[in-house]
Amino acid sequence: MKGTKSPLFLYFILRFKMNQTKVLDLVNEALALNESLYLIDLSISTTNKIQVTVDGDNGVPLSECIRISRNVEHNFDREEEDFSLEVSTPDIAHPLKVKRQYIKNINRILKIKTSEQEFEGTLVEADEDKIVLNWKAREPKPIGKGKVTVNKAAIISYKDIKEAKVKIVF
Numbered sequence: 001m002k003g004t005k006s007p008l009f010l011y012f013i014l015r016f017k018m019n020q021t022k023v024l025d026l027v028n029e030a031l032a033l034n035e036s037l038y039l040i041d042l043s044i045s046t047t048n049k050i051q052v053t054v055d056g057d058n059g060v061p062l063s064e065c066i067r068i069s070r071n072v073e074h075n076f077d078r079e080e081e082d083f084s085l086e087v088s089t090p091d092i093a094h095p096l097k098v099k100r101q102y103i104k105n106i107n108r109i110l111k112i113k114t115s116e117q118e119f120e121g122t123l124v125e126a127d128e129d130k131i132v133l134n135w136k137a138r139e140p141k142p143i144g145k146g147k148v149t150v151n152k153a154a155i156i157s158y159k160d161i162k163e164a165k166v167k168i169v170f
Contacts (some may be wrong), residue, residue: 020044023072027052030071037064038100041045042091048083053090057104060089098162102126109167114160120167121154128159 009118016074024042031037042055054060054068069087076083095109096102110133112119121135133154138147 018050022075023052026072027054027068030068032130033067034064037068038098040097040101044083048081050083050085052085052086052087055090055098055101057100065089092133092166092168094165096166099126099128099158102131102164105166109169111163111165112154112156112161112165113151113163114156115162116160119154119156121152130135130155131161132156 004007007089020042022148023044026099027042033056034056037055038056040055041051042053042064043051045051049111052068052072054065056064062080065087068086068107072087073085090097102123106123106126108123108133109120110123111130112133119133119135120132123131124134125132133156135152136149139150141148
């Protein structure tokens with residue numbers, strides 16, 4: 001019976017999906033109480049490790065992570081569900097995932113990878129469809145020897161972005 005799924009396997013898959021839907025509903029319920037917060041990622045492992053990543057337009061205080069965690073945890077019965085729960089904010093080293101993160105990072109330097117090339121510049125605009133990066137580059141003078149500094153800009157559609165990270169500047 002190669003390729004068929006056992007009833008036990010299907011039970012766990014269905015149960016997993018039901019839990020993920022319930023967890024997502026509970027996270028969204030908690031986020032609705034603070035409109036500056038938004039969901040970045042939600043995952044549930046096969047061992048019921050729930051990982052929720054949230055971000056905010058003005059950052060995320062620890063008290064908000066605790067509030068979201070409690071809203072999820074208090075709506076599950078530990079006698080029926082054995083799980084671990086982690087509510088965190090995105091690490092600066094992780095790529096941007098949602099459009100709202102781009103808006104939050106306007107005026108910061110981003111490293112953008114597309115399928116065709118890489119860009120590094122200051123994010124000056126972000127809307128529903130695209131972002132705009134500005135940077136300075138040294139190019140040969142049109143006439144004569146030497147180089148001149150020129151302002152460059154790139155308009156990049158979200159669908160073309162393979163990876164975008166905020167550059168940490170010290």
